[in-house]
Amino acid sequence: MDDVLRKAALEYHLYPRPGKLAIVATKRMETSRDLSLAYSPGVAAACDAIVEDEDASFDLTSRANLVAVITNGTAVLGLGNIGPLASKPVMEGKAVLFKKFAGIDSFDIEINEQDPDKFIETVARLEPSFGGINLEDIKAPECFRIEQILREKMKIPVFHDDQHGTAIIVGAAVLNAMIVQGKKIEEVKIVTSGAGAAALSCVRILKALGASPENITMTDKEGVVYAGRPNLDPTLEDVARVTDARTLPEVLPGADIFLGLSAPRVLKEEWLGLLAPNPLILALANPEPEIMPDLVRRARPDAIVATGRSDFPNQVNNVLCFPFIFRGALDVRATAITESMKLAVVKAIAELARVEASEAVAAAYGGHAPTFGAEYIIPKPFDPRLIMHIAPAVAQAAMDAGVARRPIEDFEAYKHELERFVFRSGQLLRPVIEMARKAYPRIVYAEGEDERTLRAVQSVVDDRLARPVLLGRADSIVSRIQQLGLRLQPGKDVEILDLDQEPELFKRLLAAYSAKVGRRGTPPEAAIRHVRKRPTVAAGMLLAVGEVDAAICGGAGDWWRQFQYALPMIPRRSGSGRVYAMTALILQTGVLFFCDTHVNMDPSAEEIAEMTLMAASSVRHFGITPKVALLSHSNFGVSNSPSAKKMRQALSLIHACDPELEVDGEMHGDAALVEQIRHQALPDSTLHGIANLLIFPNLDSANIAFNLVKATGDGVTVGPILLGLAKPMHIAVPSVTARGIINLSAVAAMEAALAAQK
Numbered sequence: 001m002d003d004v005l006r007k008a009a010l011e012y013h014l015y016p017r018p019g020k021l022a023i024v025a026t027k028r029m030e031t032s033r034d035l036s037l038a039y040s041p042g043v044a045a046a047c048d049a050i051v052e053d054e055d056a057s058f059d060l061t062s063r064a065n066l067v068a069v070i071t072n073g074t075a076v077l078g079l080g081n082i083g084p085l086a087s088k089p090v091m092e093g094k095a096v097l098f099k100k101f102a103g104i105d106s107f108d109i110e111i112n113e114q115d116p117d118k119f120i121e122t123v124a125r126l127e128p129s130f131g132g133i134n135l136e137d138i139k140a141p142e143c144f145r146i147e148q149i150l151r152e153k154m155k156i157p158v159f160h161d162d163q164h165g166t167a168i169i170v171g172a173a174v175l176n177a178m179i180v181q182g183k184k185i186e187e188v189k190i191v192t193s194g195a196g197a198a199a200l201s202c203v204r205i206l207k208a209l210g211a212s213p214e215n216i217t218m219t220d221k222e223g224v225v226y227a228g229r230p231n232l233d234p235t236l237e238d239v240a241r242v243t244d245a246r247t248l249p250e251v252l253p254g255a256d257i258f259l260g261l262s263a264p265r266v267l268k269e270e271w272l273g274l275l276a277p278n279p280l281i282l283a284l285a286n287p288e289p290e291i292m293p294d295l296v297r298r299a300r301p302d303a304i305v306a307t308g309r310s311d312f313p314n315q316v317n318n319v320l321c322f323p324f325i326f327r328g329a330l331d332v333r334a335t336a337i338t339e340s341m342k343l344a345v346v347k348a349i350a351e352l353a354r355v356e357a358s359e360a361v362a363a364a365y366g367g368h369a370p371t372f373g374a375e376y377i378i379p380k381p382f383d384p385r386l387i388m389h390i391a392p393a394v395a396q397a398a399m400d401a402g403v404a405r406r407p408i409e410d411f412e413a414y415k416h417e418l419e420r421f422v423f424r425s426g427q428l429l430r431p432v433i434e435m436a437r438k439a440y441p442r443i444v445y446a447e448g449e450d451e452r453t454l455r456a457v458q459s460v461v462d463d464r465l466a467r468p469v470l471l472g473r474a475d476s477i478v479s480r481i482q483q484l485g486l487r488l489q490p491g492k493d494v495e496i497l498d499l500d501q502e503p504e505l506f507k508r509l510l511a512a513y514s515a516k517v518g519r520r521g522t523p524p525e526a527a528i529r530h531v532r533k534r535p536t537v538a539a540g541m542l543l544a545v546g547e548v549d550a551a552i553c554g555g556a557g558d559w560w561r562q563f564q565y566a567l568p569m570i571p572r573r574s575g576s577g578r579v580y581a582m583t584a585l586i587l588q589t590g591v592l593f594f595c596d597t598h599v600n601m602d603p604s605a606e607e608i609a610e611m612t613l614m615a616a617s618s619v620r621h622f623g624i625t626p627k628v629a630l631l632s633h634s635n636f637g638v639s640n641s642p643s644a645k646k647m648r649q650a651l652s653l654i655h656a657c658d659p660e661l662e663v664d665g666e667m668h669g670d671a672a673l674v675e676q677i678r679h680q681a682l683p684d685s686t687l688h689g690i691a692n693l694l695i696f697p698n699l700d701s702a703n704i705a706f707n708l709v710k711a712t713g714d715g716v717t718v719g720p721i722l723l724g725l726a727k728p729m730h731i732a733v734p735s736v737t738a739r740g741i742i743n744l745s746a747v748a749a750m751e752a753a754l755a756a757q758k
């Protein structure tokens with residue numbers, strides 16, 4: 001590790017507070033009533049229920065989603081036996097990965113005990129606290145007995161990640177490399193460096209996948225593991241070869257696969273020539289591999305190389321597995337993780353690398369979407385599809401193996417639940433998507449050549465959300481689809497509309513456009529230019545004349561200008577003829593809708609009332625009951641400034657139009673989100689709980705508040721959603737991602753469905 005990285009890593013661990021984890025309470029503790037529920041006397045009700053039925057502990061405590069990451073520090077990465085205290089940063093790291101990748105809570109537990117029996121006893125006693133045990137960085141051979149006895153003693157899954165997590169990923173990587181290289185696993189010659197926890201488990205899984213025991217030779221610090229080696233550990237007897245070879249270079253000639261799970265720089269550059277043609281080099285020691293990929297690339301350009309690190313292609317690391325395998329196991333309350341569950345994961349991971357990578361993966365790795373091949377035999381850890389595929393595969397395999405205490409009944413619903421860990425907009429958009437699918441409308445995408453649009457459209461097609469129409473140059477769109485490795489089939493699942501090749505349609509759009517803008521200072525030659533050169537205008541006109549059911553524009557160029565282009569084309573829904581913009585932000589704590597984030601600089605009381613009613617109606621379409629706060633610097637009449645009065649007046653107008661709507665104001669931002677603060681100021685407020693629709697007095701306050709919360713709250717955006725247009729048209733902001741375009745598509749498709757119902 002170079003000095004710059006070392007320094008950065010230390011700073012990362014030091015600031016802004018030491019370490020990487022903290023505990024978060026999941027229940028309120030604000031009133032004496034809360035105290036009496038959470039603690040004495042109320043807590044006794046939960047205790048009594050568990051005395052009566054142990055399984056109630058999964059419902060009444062955090063156990064169902066809690067895993068212990070446990071080590072004694074004897075084989076910490078490739079750093080060796082550095083002890084439990086020095087291993088703590090690694091274990092905290094694993095806990096963070098559990099949380100971030102799969103929403104699993106975990107405690108890191110570093111036990112100062114090298115005697116396996118005492119260690120076993122200590123871990124076994126922890127069973128009441130956890131839903132699963134992830135053993136980590138415990139050296140061979142003790143790790144085998146430790147895991148085996150704990151599995152027998154405990155009724156929750158016990159999984160030694162370095163053995164099985166690693167083996168699963170290696171299994172998937174080898175299966176895919178065989179496809180890329182045109183080799184057969186039954187025939188390949190495999191040499192390992194390392195015969196410890198990880199290497200032995202990998203060999204076991206490779207045999208289960210078809211590798212022949214006669215083709216596998218293991219080596220460790222003492223050299224080749226051969227039959228009759230003095231003091232050979234019993235765990236190695238099964239893999240010991242009858243051979244005269246004694247050193248690694250002696251067994252490398254003709255090897256198709258080098259599997260390194262040992263220590264840095266063990267594989268020398270000068271030995272690379274000994275390997276078979278098109279070798280697979282898995283140099284997996286962490287943090288420094290058995291050989292660096294650049295050395296391999298120089299000496300053996302025909303090789304596929306993988307390491308355990310994230311800074312090279314092909315990261316073969318158990319992080320791809322352990323969060324998701326535990327997610328599936330916890331969700332069915334599995335009592336164990338069986339061989340069949342592990343093999344199901346191998347298959348699921350291998351398959352994922354073979355279909356095109358998602359935009360989220362591309363974004364996480366600098367915008368380049370990898371395609372299956374020598375540089376991409378395994379999905380990347382940030383691939384949002386991992387949890388969606390692995391957790392259900394594990395759950396199903398657990399049910400088939402009879403180890404699921406609480407089988408999943410509806411796998412479709414389960415997959416939808418998992419989406420909350422992936423695209424946090426998943427749950428919010430679920431009802432929207434259901435409605436959209438039923439209508440299956442035609443949506444035109446103004447920026448049809450844009451990479452984000454194409455990736456989004458692939459998802460729209462895969463999800464059968466809508467029938468997309470891509471506006472743009474046909475040849476350019478087709479070649480981009482190919483370049484990106486997408487599966488879109490123009491003419492079949494997606495339509496390309498190149499107006500240069502559609503003179504009749506162009507004429508029709510132009511005539512309709514001229515009718516709308518001809519008397520608003522747009523002469524005929526300008527109208528031709530607008531329809532031909534401004535995709536937002538062309539898309540808007542396609543929507544206006546009824547060629548499509550919805551339009552998604554923007555993403556390229558200035559939002560306000562695109563909005564101005566769009567305005568004249570679509571009739572209004574509102575009496576006033578105004579258009580407003582609402583943006584949703586999905587946060588860890590829930591969803592907040594902000595209005596007006598993009599359009600009206602200083603709306604009047606009447607306009608605020610109109611906007612609130614439209615926004616509330618839109619919020620209902622998300623399956624959410626609107627709870628509206630009219631925000632101000634003033635709290636319930638404290639100020640008589642014009643903006644405070646405006647919000648009070650808007651409240652009366654809203655009440656008059658929709659007495660059922662739960663709304664109050666004018667109030668402070670904190671009063672909107674914290675009931676107690678609100679009730680201190682106004683005990684009989686008509687708003688209860690936490691507001692979800694926040695109405696601001698002007699554009700500045702709405703836009704600033706939205707962006708501040710977005711930046712500090714790690715939120716996912718849906719919008720801006722334009723309110724007031726008679727037909728669904730939305731304009732993406734320039735920073736929109738493919739996921740953002742999918743979200744807007746879902747909203748537009750839902751609105752098209754509603755329009756069709758009318």
Ligand SMILES: NC(=O)C1=CN([C@@H]2O[C@H](COP(=O)(O)OP(=O)(O)OC[C@H]3O[C@@H](n4cnc5c(N)ncnc54)[C@H](OP(=O)(O)O)[C@@H]3O)[C@@H](O)[C@H]2O)C=CC1
Binds near residue numbers: 079140
């Ligand atoms: N990429 C990934 O996902 C993972 C990578 N790993 C890496 O694999 C390595 C081993 O981990 P693990 O199996 O848990 O540890 P173990 O301690 O159980 O095994 C280590 C093995 O490596 C051998 N070894 C150590 N140094 C050398 C050397 N210089 N030359 C040859 N063999 C050597 C040891 O031999 P001996 O018994 O003779 O000492 C032993 O067989 C670590 O570097 C770890 O980071 C592990 C898990 C996952």
Ligand SMILES: CC(=O)C(=O)O
Binds near residue numbers: 076137162285286319
């Ligand atoms: C990745 C991992 O678990 C290790 O290197 O030990």
Ligand SMILES: [Mg+2]
Binds near residue numbers: 077
């Ligand atoms: Mg490890």
